[in-house]
Amino acid sequence: MKTESILRAAVVIGFIVLIELLCRLGVIPTSVLLAPSTMVTHGADLLRAGKFNHDIGISLLEIVAASIVSVLLGFVIGLVIHALPRMRRALEPLLSSYYAVPTFIFYPVFIVVLGVGPLPIIAIAVLLAVVTMITATLDGLDRIPRALHKSGLVMRLPVWRSAFFIKLPAALPYLFTGMKLAVAYSFIGVIASEFILSGSGVGYAIGYAYNNFQNDDMYSLMLLILIAVTAVNMVLNRIDHRFQSRRQR
Amino acid sequence: MTVLNRPVPLKILEALPSQEPEEAQATLTGVTRYFKKNGSKELFHALGPIDLTLMKGEFFSVVGPSGCGKSTLLDALAGLSEPSSGSVTFEGRAVKGVPDGVGVVFQEDASFPWLNVHDNISFGLRMAGMDGAEIKRRTDYAMGFMGLKDFAGAYPAQLSGGMRQRVCIARTLVTQPRLILLDEPFGALDQQTRLLMGDELLRLWRETSATVLLITHALDEAAMLSDRVGVMSARPGLFIDIVETGWARSRDSRIVSTPRFGEVNARLWERLRVESMKVMGTATH
Numbered sequence: 001m002k003t004e005s006i007l008r009a010a011v012v013i014g015f016i017v018l019i020e021l022l023c024r025l026g027v028i029p030t031s032v033l034l035a036p037s038t039m040v041t042h043g044a045d046l047l048r049a050g051k052f053n054h055d056i057g058i059s060l061l062e063i064v065a066a067s068i069v070s071v072l073l074g075f076v077i078g079l080v081i082h083a084l085p086r087m088r089r090a091l092e093p094l095l096s097s098y099y100a101v102p103t104f105i106f107y108p109v110f111i112v113v114l115g116v117g118p119l120p121i122i123a124i125a126v127l128l129a130v131v132t133m134i135t136a137t138l139d140g141l142d143r144i145p146r147a148l149h150k151s152g153l154v155m156r157l158p159v160w161r162s163a164f165f166i167k168l169p170a171a172l173p174y175l176f177t178g179m180k181l182a183v184a185y186s187f188i189g190v191i192a193s194e195f196i197l198s199g200s201g202v203g204y205a206i207g208y209a210y211n212n213f214q215n216d217d218m219y220s221l222m223l224l225i226l227i228a229v230t231a232v233n234m235v236l237n238r239i240d241h242r243f244q245s246r247r248q249r
Numbered sequence: 250m251t252v253l254n255r256p257v258p259l260k261i262l263e264a265l266p267s268q269e270p271e272e273a274q275a276t277l278t279g280v281t282r283y284f285k286k287n288g289s290k291e292l293f294h295a296l297g298p299i300d301l302t303l304m305k306g307e308f309f310s311v312v313g314p315s316g317c318g319k320s321t322l323l324d325a326l327a328g329l330s331e332p333s334s335g336s337v338t339f340e341g342r343a344v345k346g347v348p349d350g351v352g353v354v355f356q357e358d359a360s361f362p363w364l365n366v367h368d369n370i371s372f373g374l375r376m377a378g379m380d381g382a383e384i385k386r387r388t389d390y391a392m393g394f395m396g397l398k399d400f401a402g403a404y405p406a407q408l409s410g411g412m413r414q415r416v417c418i419a420r421t422l423v424t425q426p427r428l429i430l431l432d433e434p435f436g437a438l439d440q441q442t443r444l445l446m447g448d449e450l451l452r453l454w455r456e457t458s459a460t461v462l463l464i465t466h467a468l469d470e471a472a473m474l475s476d477r478v479g480v481m482s483a484r485p486g487l488f489i490d491i492v493e494t495g496w497a498r499s500r501d502s503r504i505v506s507t508p509r510f511g512e513v514n515a516r517l518w519e520r521l522r523v524e525s526m527k528v529m530g531t532a533t534h
Contacts, residue, residue, distance in 0.1 A: 147359035153329055154353045155373045155424075156346070165376065169363045246404045247362040 043220035059202040066125035066186035074133020125189025129182040136178020140171030272305040274460040280335035294485040310463040310471035313481030314528040319464045352426030356433035360405040367401040391419040411442045472513040480520045483527040
């Protein structure tokens with residue numbers, strides 16, 4: 001293991017141990033924060049009892065749906081914008097200032113249009129995640145070296161074969177970065193939307209537990225989300241690392 | 250405006266034996282290229298008119314000052330871009346798109362970073378739907394020829410610049426092109442590696458009997474490798490001289506220590522010096 005990895009793990013473990021100690025010694029009261037070990041044991045009990053399985057299932061489905069739609073939609077929109085340079089010049093200022101818009105203000109509109117249920121939640125998450133995929137697609141296509149474009153021509157490949165066998169693999173690391181971010185934004189979009197838009201889902205369950213002073217449920221569900229996000233991110237990072245390690249010169 | 254399409258022999262080399270290829274492999278006739286200036290409708294004249302005949306099996310190099318249109322000339326010959334006027338033929342047929350039988354090696358690293366050396370080299374053959382046994386035979390031969398056999402499973406990121414360029418040459422070699430176009434393929438390499446790569450290129454040229462057109466900014470490289478060297482003027486690029494070197498086909502990099510090499514080199518520099526100074530904005534004569 002590299003020194004950096006050891007240091008990183010030490011910082012995280014040290015922080016958890018510190019919180020554990022402060023909670024156990026009563027410096028932090030249980031009404032404010034639970035000891036991490038209690039969060040873990042209570043979380044395991046909740047999973048065993050299946051109390052929130054329905055909410056977890058709904059949230060996961062919404063996150064997966066939002067991630068898939070964002071990635072595919074962002075990729076297609078990115079391709080179209082890349083193919084139309086004039087449109088790109090017109091849209092680029094909008095894309096670069098997109099994240100200044102608080103997406104959640106659109107939630108009443110989505111409820112009116114799509115009704116109450118998972119659809120407006122997925123729509124908000126997609127709205128939050130799609131632009132990062134569009135920008136990653138544009139970036140990836142821009143960075144394909146000219147020599148690779150020309151290599152496809154020299155091999156007399158039809159346009160679609162050149163796109164599929166040369167341009168797509170060449171742009172893949174950048175597209176994957178976009179995918180990683182789209183998944184992260186989908187998590188954020190879904191969980192945050194569930195707080196305000198939903199009668200089910202992990203976000204809703206956390207909000208419900210908060211309103212009813214059920215600290216143990218609330219913190220355990222928060223921990224569950226943290227673990228899920230970290231695990232997904234680790235898998236994606238590992239794949240990304242494999243892509244990058246073959247290419248770094 | 251002077252356009253030379255006939256070889257201008259060096260007097261001192263007249264007595265040397267040289268191969269006289271007879272059949273034209275490719276021709277450029279009155280080729281010009283104009284480009285639009287960025288953000289305006291104004292055109293700038295990048296190249297020509299160029300007249301050039303490449304004879305079958307010859308090694309022809311093009312030297313010229315920066316920005317004179319050497320790569321534009323290669324693109325037109327390869328069918329990668331259409332000339333603004335004039336015509337290009339390969340084996341008697343008008344060039345529209347990249348013709349079958351033409352291979353190009355670029356200055357930039359064009360190896361595919363996601364494929365290992367073996368898969369990089371065999372990529373074009375697989376795309377052409379060639380039989381697996383034939384792909385293996387050609388790929389193994391090309392890897393052996395370019396000294397890449399021990400690196401078949403390595404990715405380009407694990408190789409030096411010279412090795413990556415060898416991969417690109419091998420990828421061209423397996424398609425068995427009859428005309429090989431090289432656009433400053435050794436531009437990024439150090440002098441020693443360039444000399445050795447030059448030897449390998451000569452060996453490849455001898456064994457394949459392909460016609461080779463090499464774009465280079467290195468006069469010594471052009472002088473060492475070529476049967477003829479075309480010297481281009483500053484933009485718009487025109488051939489101001491075509492120097493016939495007269496080297497034997499069996500030459501290698503050892504000729505750099507001969508007096509003749511120095512004389513060929515000096516002749517090229519004499520023709521190129523004024524043009525290069527024009528580019529730098531310092532020449533009056």
